[in-house]
Amino acid sequence: MQLNADDITSKRVMQIAWPIIVANITIPLLGLVDTAVVGNLGNAALIGAIAIGSMVFGFFYWGFGFLRMSTTGLVAQADGAGDPQLVQVEFYRALLLALVIAVLLLCFQVIIIKYSLILIDASQQVESAAQSYLGIRILSAPATLLNFVIIGFFLGLGKTRITLVLQVLMNGLNIVLDLVFVLLLGWGVEGVALATVIAEYVVLMLGLVLAAKYLSSSYSVDFSRLFASKEFRKMLSLNSDLMLRTLCLLFVFAWFTNQSAKLGDDLLAANSILLQFITFTAFVLDGFALAAERLVGQAVGARHYQYFRRSVYQTSLLAFLMSVMLMLVVWLAHGVTINIMTNVETVRVLANDYIIWVVIAPLLSFTCFQLDGIFIGATRSAEMRNSMLVTVILFLISWYVLMPRYGNHGLWMALWLSYAFRSLTLYWFYPDIKKLFM
Numbered sequence: 166m167q168l169n170a171d172d173i174t175s176k177r178v179m180q181i182a183w184p185i186i187v188a189n190i191t192i193p194l195l196g197l198v199d200t201a202v203v204g205n206l207g208n209a210a211l212i213g214a215i216a217i218g219s220m221v222f223g224f225f226y227w228g229f230g231f232l233r234m235s236t237t238g239l240v241a242q243a244d245g246a247g248d249p250q251l252v253q254v255e256f257y258r259a260l261l262l263a264l265v266i267a268v269l270l271l272c273f274q275v276i277i278i279k280y281s282l283i284l285i286d287a288s289q290q291v292e293s294a295a296q297s298y299l300g301i302r303i304l305s306a307p308a309t310l311l312n313f314v315i316i317g318f319f320l321g322l323g324k325t326r327i328t329l330v331l332q333v334l335m336n337g338l339n340i341v342l343d344l345v346f347v348l349l350l351g352w353g354v355e356g357v358a359l360a361t362v363i364a365e366y367v368v369l370m371l372g373l374v375l376a377a378k379y380l381s382s383s384y385s386v387d388f389s390r391l392f393a394s395k396e397f398r399k400m401l402s403l404n405s406d407l408m409l410r411t412l413c414l415l416f417v418f419a420w421f422t423n424q425s426a427k428l429g430d431d432l433l434a435a436n437s438i439l440l441q442f443i444t445f446t447a448f449v450l451d452g453f454a455l456a457a458e459r460l461v462g463q464a465v466g467a468r469h470y471q472y473f474r475r476s477v478y479q480t481s482l483l484a485f486l487m488s489v490m491l492m493l494v495v496w497l498a499h500g501v502t503i504n505i506m507t508n509v510e511t512v513r514v515l516a517n518d519y520i521i522w523v524v525i526a527p528l529l530s531f532t533c534f535q536l537d538g539i540f541i542g543a544t545r546s547a548e549m550r551n552s553m554l555v556t557v558i559l560f561l562i563s564w565y566v567l568m569p570r571y572g573n574h575g576l577w578m579a580l581w582l583s584y585a586f587r588s589l590t591l592y593w594f595y596p597d598i599k600k601l602f603m
Contacts, residue, residue: 168245168463170471178479181459182452184325188332189448198340221281221295221419222302228415229310231407232263233317235400237455238544240321241462245469252322253380254390258400259314267307274303301358308365315372323459327375331368339364406546413553417560417583424568424576432573435515438506442499442523446491450531453484454538461542470602481535488527496524522577530584536591543601548594556586 236259243251270277278299312331319327339360346356390396418440425436460476463469503516540549560583567575 168467168469168472170469170475173460173472173475173479175479175483178453178456178460178476178483181323181325181456182480182483184329185320185455186449186452188325188329189451190445191333191336198343221278221299228408228412229263229266230313230411231404232259232266232310233313233320234407234411234458234541235259235403235544235546236314236317237321237458238462238541239400239403240318241323241459241542242466242544244322245463245466247467250390254396255321255400256314256318256376256380257391258397259317260311262400262404263310263314264307267310270303270306274306278303295354298354298358301355302361305362305365308362308369312365312369312372315369315376318376320455320459321462322379324379325455331372331375334371335364335368338367403544403546406550407541410546410550410553413550413557416557417580420561420564421576421580424564425573428573431509431511432515434507434509434512435519436573436576438503438512438516439519439523441506442495442502443526446488446495446523446527447530447534449491450484450487450527450534453480453487453531454534456480457535457538458542461539462544463542465543465601468602470599473598473602477535477539480538481532484531484535488531491527492524495526499523519573519577522574522581525581529581533584533587533591536588536595539598540591540594543598545594545598548591548597552587552590552594555590556583559583559586 236255239255239259240252243249243255278296281299312335316328316331319325319331342360342363343357346352346360350356352359422433422436422440425433457476457480460480461473464473464476499520500517503513503520507513507516537549540546560579563579563582564576567578569575571578
């Protein structure tokens with residue numbers, strides 16, 4: 166594939182990023198709906214249960230989000246190198262790994278749920294509702310993990326409009342089922358979980374059909390290459406590094422949620438609502454990080470340094486401009502949004518008291534998102550792993566110093582310092598990527 170650095174314009178980046186942004190917006194929108202339908206049942210403990218259940222689920226499912234990241238980076242590099250057969254090989258390898266992990270999760274689901282909830286210091290009512298949620302939600306393990314691979318495959322090829330269709334269908338169907346199961350049928354947190362399971366499997370079937378259609382028009386796969394020892398070990402090493410990195414990242418948010426629970430059900434609910442704003446802004450900015458994954462992966466595969474530099478500059482510039490816009494949007498919309506998400510007055514008041522941490526979130530976080538995208542595209546997983554290990558240690562030190570003195574404000578300060586630590590440590594490793602082009 167012949168790459169030209171002059172092709173990397175703002176328009177080109179937006180062509181890749183806008184479907185991702187639109188698709189990603191539906192993800193936190195789903196979180197908002199999950200929280201809102203339960204939040205308007207008049208029980209703060211149920212909001213906390215969704216937060217705890219989602220956090221535990223995220224630790225064991227999004228902890229395997231490396232399947233999406235590694236697939237995107239490897240497929241983009243294979244595409245940049247002009248090797249369509251390798252594109253297919255990387256896809257099949259990732260599907261196989263995802264399926265093995267999913268089977269293990271289902272086999273050990275009882276142990277996973279039991280010991281996960283033991284670690285959470287929440288009230289009995291919150292814990293009981295969270296257990297009901299997780300018992301249903303874990304059934305979607307195969308669909309969730311295989312969907313990660315399918316999304317990563319299409320992102321690696323730059324086919325972001327297909328990812329838009331899949332994400333919008335999954336989250337749109339999930340939202341509709343949320344409303345039916347919870348508000349119409351009164352199934353509570355169990356209805357929220359079941360809605361997600363059904364939506365995941367529907368999208369899995371469609372994603373496999375679309376992937377099969379694309380692959381059938383390309384070269385047939387060489388299965389001897391699929392299990393080539395050197396390439397297989399490289400994939401496992403990449404995925405293990407990214408898994409550890411992702412688990413460290415999830416640990417930070419799990420720790421944040423657990424410490425929120427110690428402050429009481431109302432403050433846990435308020436922080437959970439504020440985290441929905443954080444998720445919303447993160448998923449919008451992630452569109453530019455994912456564009457960087459695709460473009461940087463192509464550049465590395467083709468060994469084209471100028472294409473790499475141009476990709477980093479254009480994606481980062483647009484991410485910065487978007488972060489400023491998001492700050493304004495959150496500031497203007499937070500009051501109405503909080504009122505929609507819950508009718509518990511004490512939770513509304515607390516959420517507004519700490520809104521400043523949400524308003525500044527985009528500007529503080531976009532740099533680490535961009536660096537993540539660059540490192541994923543370059544498949545520099547060891548550096549990402551080491552960065553997060555250092556970040557977790559510094560985050561815990563910050564929490565230990567700040568929370569006893571400033572309470573919930575200190576907890577939020579520690580969270581945002583973790584974003585700064587991520588950016589600084591990744592930037593320290595940034596010169597290693599340049600060596601790939603020498």
